[in-house]
Amino acid sequence: MKILANDGIAKSGIDALETAGFEVITDTVAQERLVKYINDNNITGLLVRSATKVRKDIIDSCSSLKLIGRGGVGMDNIDVDYAREKGLHVINTPGASSASVAELVFAHLFGMVRFLFDSNRNMPLDGDTRFKELKKNYGAGIELRGKKIGIIGFGRIGREVAKIALGQGMEVLAHDPYCETATIDLDFYDGQKLSFNINTIAIEDVYKNADFITVHVPFQGKPLISKKEINMMKDNVGLINAARGGVIDESDLLDALESGKVRFAGLDVFVNEPTPNMRVLMTHQISMTPHIGAATLEAQDRIGTELAEQIESLLK
Ligand code: NAD
Numbered sequence: 001m002k003i004l005a006n007d008g009i010a011k012s013g014i015d016a017l018e019t020a021g022f023e024v025i026t027d028t029v030a031q032e033r034l035v036k037y038i039n040d041n042n043i044t045g046l047l048v049r050s051a052t053k054v055r056k057d058i059i060d061s062c063s064s065l066k067l068i069g070r071g072g073v074g075m076d077n078i079d080v081d082y083a084r085e086k087g088l089h090v091i092n093t094p095g096a097s098s099a100s101v102a103e104l105v106f107a108h109l110f111g112m113v114r115f116l117f118d119s120n121r122n123m124p125l126d127g128d129t130r131f132k133e134l135k136k137n138y139g140a141g142i143e144l145r146g147k148k149i150g151i152i153g154f155g156r157i158g159r160e161v162a163k164i165a166l167g168q169g170m171e172v173l174a175h176d177p178y179c180e181t182a183t184i185d186l187d188f189y190d191g192q193k194l195s196f197n198i199n200t201i202a203i204e205d206v207y208k209n210a211d212f213i214t215v216h217v218p219f220q221g222k223p224l225i226s227k228k229e230i231n232m233m234k235d236n237v238g239l240i241n242a243a244r245g246g247v248i249d250e251s252d253l254l255d256a257l258e259s260g261k262v263r264f265a266g267l268d269v270f271v272n273e274p275t276p277n278m279r280v281l282m283t284h285q286i287s288m289t290p291h292i293g294a295a296t297l298e299a300q301d302r303i304g305t306e307l308a309e310q311i312e313s314l315l316k
Pocket of ligand 1: 073094097098101152153154155156157158175176177178179216217218219220224242243244268269291292293294295
């Protein structure tokens with residue numbers, strides 16, 4: 001059986017699929033040529049990331065196709081319900097990149113409490129002439145250990161964030177309307193294990209008590225955190241959004257950074273990607289990355305092997 005990985009797939013996935021007896025094709029076929037290519041080559045499985053669209057035209061015209069796989073989470077580029085109605089398997093790898101996003105949250109957190117994002121901008125410019133001044137500017141950092149982290153949305157990524165936070169000696173304040181309690185298992189390199197039961201709490205209690213707040217919810221149609229919610233938070237709070245652009249209202253966040261209510265923010269996601277608002281990009285208290293939360297080599301490997309495992313069990 002032939003699998004076309006049209007947006008690429010990690011070597012781990014190719015190896016696992018080939019070991020299971022599949023032929024893997026990694027050509028990138030242009031969208032308008034896909035139907036003909038799939039039919040000419042008798043493709044059984046079509047794997048995509050976010051670039052290739054799998055709409056009704058492909059589903060209706062390609063009778064050899066039995067499975068559509070998305071390496072990653074969001075399936076906006078696939079007509080999922082329609083494909084399933086037509087009897088196709090549609091799979092994704094929702095958990096493969098959770099730990100990568102969680103590490104990026106902590107990269108922002110560690111960076112922001114010691115001003116690394118700003119220091120990295122200014123040292124190359126002024127490090128040789130204003131060293132003492134910069135040293136003074138960045139000399140009032142704070143530590144994460146012993147602080148309270150608010151995690152809003154206690155799903156896959158939220159729980160991975162909790163693991164790192166617990167290991168770092170932080171108290172976890174979690175809120176999730178669909179989860180009352182969760183067990184967080186910490187696995188150490190030498191085989192030791194520790195388990196924590198975390199009971200979720202009211203969102204107001206997270207806002208009132210957390211020193212840092214990170215959001216890990218799906219986009220809600222409108223911001224989850226706006227001016228009203230920010231005003232309930234502690235002064236000098238740090239906010240992180242690595243969920244979806246606009247889960248924290250960008251304009252209210254900028255105002256709160258300017259007034260000093262929010263001390264720093266970390267953003268991996270932006271309203272209007274891939275052209276974020278220039279005011280956001282120019283705000284120096286924001287640590288920012290261009291939506292790379294899931295983008296680690298390890299996550300790509302896990303995506304490859306997870307897809308291969310599911311394909312083998314569904315098609316063999
Ligand atoms: P998940 O479905 O495992 O968890 C989401 C959690 O949010 C669920 O437990 C749900 O009950 C909870 N939730 C829903 N509405 C809520 C609300 N109003 N208040 C509090 N909790 C609420 O999803 P996940 O895999 O943890 O992903 C979380 C978010 O991260 C998604 O928005 C996803 O798009 C985003 N994400 C970003 C990147 C990146 O590159 N930065 C990568 C992957 C996922």
